[in-house]
Amino acid sequence: MRDTSNPDDKLDPRRWIALIILLTGAFLPPLDFFIVNVALPSIRADFRASASTMQLIISGYATTYAVMLITGGRLGDLYGRRNVFLVGMIGFAAASALCGFAWSPAALVAGRIIQGFAAAIMAPQALASINAIFPDHEKSKALSFYALTFGVASMVGLFLGGALIALNIFGLGWRAIFLINLPVIAIAAPLASFMLRETRSEHPSKLDLGGALLVALALSALIAPLIEGREQGWSIWLLLMLCASPLLFVLFWRYERYVETAGGNPILEPSLLNVSGLKRGLTAAFFFYSLAAFWLVFSVYQQSGLGRTPFEAGLAILPAAAGFVLGPFASERVLRFFGRYSAAIGMGLQAGGLFATAALISSDYAQFLSLALFLIGAGQGIALPNLLKSVVQRVARPQSGLASGLINSTLQIGGAFAVALIGGLFFLILGSATDARSIGRAYSLAAVAIALCLLVAGWLSAGLPSNNAVRR
Numbered sequence: 001m002r003d004t005s006n007p008d009d010k011l012d013p014r015r016w017i018a019l020i021i022l023l024t025g026a027f028l029p030p031l032d033f034f035i036v037n038v039a040l041p042s043i044r045a046d047f048r049a050s051a052s053t054m055q056l057i058i059s060g061y062a063t064t065y066a067v068m069l070i071t072g073g074r075l076g077d078l079y080g081r082r083n084v085f086l087v088g089m090i091g092f093a094a095a096s097a098l099c100g101f102a103w104s105p106a107a108l109v110a111g112r113i114i115q116g117f118a119a120a121i122m123a124p125q126a127l128a129s130i131n132a133i134f135p136d137h138e139k140s141k142a143l144s145f146y147a148l149t150f151g152v153a154s155m156v157g158l159f160l161g162g163a164l165i166a167l168n169i170f171g172l173g174w175r176a177i178f179l180i181n182l183p184v185i186a187i188a189a190p191l192a193s194f195m196l197r198e199t200r201s202e203h204p205s206k207l208d209l210g211g212a213l214l215v216a217l218a219l220s221a222l223i224a225p226l227i228e229g230r231e232q233g234w235s236i237w238l239l240l241m242l243c244a245s246p247l248l249f250v251l252f253w254r255y256e257r258y259v260e261t262a263g264g265n266p267i268l269e270p271s272l273l274n275v276s277g278l279k280r281g282l283t284a285a286f287f288f289y290s291l292a293a294f295w296l297v298f299s300v301y302q303q304s305g306l307g308r309t310p311f312e313a314g315l316a317i318l319p320a321a322a323g324f325v326l327g328p329f330a331s332e333r334v335l336r337f338f339g340r341y342s343a344a345i346g347m348g349l350q351a352g353g354l355f356a357t358a359a360l361i362s363s364d365y366a367q368f369l370s371l372a373l374f375l376i377g378a379g380q381g382i383a384l385p386n387l388l389k390s391v392v393q394r395v396a397r398p399q400s401g402l403a404s405g406l407i408n409s410t411l412q413i414g415g416a417f418a419v420a421l422i423g424g425l426f427f428l429i430l431g432s433a434t435d436a437r438s439i440g441r442a443y444s445l446a447a448v449a450i451a452l453c454l455l456v457a458g459w460l461s462a463g464l465p466s467n468n469a470v471r472r
Contacts, residue, residue: 073405088122327381346383
């Protein structure tokens with residue numbers, strides 16, 4: 001297949017304005033994941049909801065989002081990335097309204113699941129469109145802004161959630177964290193319809209519904225137990241789902257090979273993974289997002305160990321936020337000096353920062369913790385755009401949406417594994433202890449485990465071939 005748009009032939013004069021709109025679509029999904037964490041106590045008090053319902057408010061969104069990313073990316077390739085982006089954005093607004101005006105815990109959980117579905121349709125189009133409308137010499141800068149958005153959304157979510165609840169705008173309380181999306185989308189959606197250029201495969205075909213269903217089942221069987229396992233005590237049904245996931249992936253893979261051999265258009269072309277360096281890049285992405293476990297264990301240390309409020313815990317990660325902001329601006333310069341080793345340099349900085357926090361957190365030199373956190377943020381800001389570029393640019397433009405969904409899904413799966421395994425290790429070591437020193441010791445071991453995962457990711461990314469796939 002060929003793509004209807006080639007940015008090297010004719011530059012889109014509106015591409016930088018379009019980037020702002022695309023980044024809005026990339027910003028909202030992670031924002032709405034993190035912003036809810038701060039509001040959970042208020043939601044629970046308002047609805048008198050159970051702990052399991054509170055978990056569903058988080059996991060319903062996270063699971064649906066991770067499961068549907070590959071299908072969402074493929075939809076953009078087939079039906080037009082602008083069209084699918086708009087459908088996802090409008091759906092996200094409708095789901096946000098349902099959450100904001102939810103009359104019961106069940107309505108809120110339903111709204112969160114729909115939000116996750118809409119986010120998975122919207123988010124891959126941002127990265128895929130950047131890959132389609134920007135020429136190669138501008139792509140690094142555009143991806144740096146994308147990485148900046150990806151990281152800052154998590155930071156803003158923690159601060160904005162606390163601020164909106166504290167301000168209690170119009171007496172809305174926690175509902176404002178969802179309704180704040182509506183004016184943003186009311187501005188962004190009309191602009192998207194005028195400013196985004198449509199890109200898609202030149203010969204689009206029907207969606208592979210069988211493949212979409214099988215990959216959704218396989219990912220659900222894998223991700224749902226990882227997200228719910230610790231909270232649900234690893235019940236038998238979660239273990240059965242986890243055991244079934246490899247079988248479902250094998251069935252999905254065999255079905256996709258059958259569709260491709262028969263001349264059809266599978267949702268994930270098996271031949272795509274033969275592209276030089278793609279499997280290695282995706283494996284690097286899997287280990288890279290082990291950093292998701294850091295936010296969990298560091299937050300527990302701040303709140304349970306030091307007795308800080310969620311808002312104060314958010315303030316504690318300001319140095320990392322500063323690194324997130326500054327890192328992407330250094331990314332292009334790092335790329336010029338270090339070439340294909342740029343992502344590895346960023347991951348090395350992250351690992352160094354994590355090792356430093358492990359050593360400092362329970363020592364007499366905790367005042368240097370801010371510098372270590374800054375290194376973690378800056379490293380992510382440098383590593384992420386270079387990692388994204390190394391993966392997405394390896395596939396032909398008609399498959400940009402699929403590649404975008406694939407790497408985003410891999411990041412989510414890696415994060416879920418890290419939270420389940422490293423988070424589980426943290427709580428296992430901690431046991432019933434509640435004092436700051438014990439929590440600090442458990443944190444240090446978890447931080448070392450995360451740092452080792454990042455070193456593996458750095459080694460994998462450094463070994464990526466420097467040549468790209470044919471850009472047709």
